[in-house]
Amino acid sequence: MNIQENFSLKKLNTFAIDVKARFFIEITGLLQLQKVLQLSAYPKRFIISGGSNMLLINDIDALVMHINLKGISIAEEDENQVVLKIMAGENWHDLVLWALKQGWGGLENLSLIPGNTGTAPIQNIGAYGVELKDVFVSCEAMHIETLELVEFSKADCQFGYRDSIFKNEAKGKYIITSVKLRLTKKNHRLLTHYGTIETWLKDNDIVHPTINNISEAVIAIRRSKLPDPKELGNCGSFFKNPVVSKNKFETFHKKHPNAPYYEMEDDTFKIPAGWLIEQCGFKGKRFGDAGVHEKQALVLVNYGNAKGSEILELAEKIQSEVKAKYKIKIEPEVNIIK
Numbered sequence: 439m440n441i442q443e444n445f446s447l448k449k450l451n452t453f454a455i456d457v458k459a460r461f462f463i464e465i466t467g468l469l470q471l472q473k474v475l476q477l478s479a480y481p482k483r484f485i486i487s488g489g490s491n492m493l494l495i496n497d498i499d500a501l502v503m504h505i506n507l508k509g510i511s512i513a514e515e516d517e518n519q520v521v522l523k524i525m526a527g528e529n530w531h532d533l534v535l536w537a538l539k540q541g542w543g544g545l546e547n548l549s550l551i552p553g554n555t556g557t558a559p560i561q562n563i564g565a566y567g568v569e570l571k572d573v574f575v576s577c578e579a580m581h582i583e584t585l586e587l588v589e590f591s592k593a594d595c596q597f598g599y600r601d602s603i604f605k606n607e608a609k610g611k612y613i614i615t616s617v618k619l620r621l622t623k624k625n626h627r628l629l630t631h632y633g634t635i636e637t638w639l640k641d642n643d644i645v646h647p648t649i650n651n652i653s654e655a656v657i658a659i660r661r662s663k664l665p666d667p668k669e670l671g672n673c674g675s676f677f678k679n680p681v682v683s684k685n686k687f688e689t690f691h692k693k694h695p696n697a698p699y700y701e702m703e704d705d706t707f708k709i710p711a712g713w714l715i716e717q718c719g720f721k722g723k724r725f726g727d728a729g730v731h732e733k734q735a736l737v738l739v740n741y742g743n744a745k746g747s748e749i750l751e752l753a754e755k756i757q758s759e760v761k762a763k764y765k766i767k768i769e770p771e772v773n774i775i776k
């Protein structure tokens with residue numbers, strides 16, 4: 439078993455924070471995963487996959503297991519649809535591009551999201567009007583104690599906005615090993631209603647868009663305002679957009695009639711945290727190597743050698759200023775590992 443010591447995790451987290459794993463192992467097979475979970479010499483474990491939704495604050499005094507299970511297969515298929523089984527370590531955006539190459543639809547709005555497929559259900563990744571739950575069939579996860587492979591149906595996952603059972607009751611108990619997604623082979627459901635997609639299609643004279651056109655639009659839009667983690671360390675949106683009650687929203691809206699908002703199905707309102715943060719003057723601000731992205735205030739960035747604690751300090755400063763100015767609590771979307 440190839441267990442390494444004092445292994446730098448800088449390349450394995452998209453914030454590019456340089457912390458060390460006391461012990462480290464790459465997981466490439468299910469049997470190996472079971473064996474490693476049985477090793478009594480390493481009772482403390484920490485799971486890392488795409489590393490695109492975590493802020494590491496300290497060195498990790500545990501066995502860090504990098505989930506790198508690979509493979510894509512067809513689980514079911516008819517003339518209209520295909521169900522794919524994707525192993526957890528497959529890169530998400532590579533999967534999206536591969537599906538598009540086959541002519542299969544459903545993932546195009548989720549183009550260019552960093553991270554791996556196995557972690558997509560944890561926070562129910564979403565962008566441009568689509569969430570993972572819209573194509574999700576089920577996932578398999580290994581119970582860390584019993585080593586059993588358990589299947590979670592879509593209902594079992596209890597998906598919500600950037601939320602699932604894996605952030606709640608099941609947190610820390612399972613390792614997701616594979617995910618099943620249902621894609622369309624024809625009669626694709628094109629979702630272009632998200633404002634910026636429509637504008638991009640119009641600007642590019644595309645009247646009858648294909649799934650490829652939508653992916654191109656999303657890629658162009660994301661590139662124009664979200665930093666590429668290969669160039670500038672970041673984890674996408676650092677905060678979730680706050681969801682407030684109708685009462686609270688009405689008070690807010692009276693005071694700030696120009697603020698953007700989305701009305702939700704259950705009579706609540708989502709207010710873009712990026713707007714709140716920008717109004718507090720943080721957009722484009724830099725404090726040492728920790729900063730707020732100049733094109734999207736929801737994204738915190740590492741200009742090179744920021745420590746996790748410096749990014750966290752900035753996040754807390756933002757939270758308290760937003761709270762003081764708007765009486766609204768914004769919560770991190772990113773997992774903070776202390």
Ligand code: EPU
Nearest residue numbers: 565566567674675677678679698710712713716734735736
């Ligand atoms: N806005 C500002 N200033 C900013 C950023 C945004 O005023 O600095 C305003 C925009 O003008 C717009 C509104 O806020 O009116 C919403 O902005 P945008 O469409 O960019 O989306 P978002 O709410 O900031 C969410 C997701 C993104 C996803 C986009 C598109 C969350 C936490 N974030 O961002 O997801 O790509 O919608 O669907 O829900 C991610 O999770 O990492 C992520 C990038």
